[in-house]
Amino acid sequence: MNLDIEKYKKVRMAQAQGARTIEELKEKSDIVIENNEELKEIETLLQNVCKCKNVSVKEVVNAVKNGADTVEKVSESTGAxxxxxxxxxxxxxxxxxxx
Known part of the structure; x- marks a missing residue:
């Protein structure tokens, strides 16, 4: 990943506040996306919840839809x-x- 650590932190903090799209990210942070390469990296990051276990937002949402109603249950189900x-x-x- 070539994304600067400060921008990475801004993306993650915005995700914790509910940002799931570039537009929502921009609403919830003061991030400045410099070029298309950064944009693609950020879009990929927004689709991912857990970098360590490579768990996507979609996988976590599906776990919640299937009854995981706590962080612990989501973790058990997905590894995130x-x-x-x-x-x-x-x-x-x-x-x-x-x-």
Missing amino acids: GTVCGRCKSIIANIVENKR
Whole structure:
């Protein structure tokens, strides 16, 4: 990944606040996307919840739709949040908002 660590943090923080698209990311942060390469990296990052276990937003949403109503249940079902735990706030937002 070539994305600057500060931009990475901004994306993750915005995800924890519910950002799932570039438009929502821009609403929830002051991020400046410099070029198409950065845009593609950020779009890929927005589709991913857990980098350690490579778990997508779609997988977490499906787990929630199938009854995982806590971060712990999502983690059991998908593996997300079981290594470093930094994605737990994103998982919690998905559980809370079911999206």
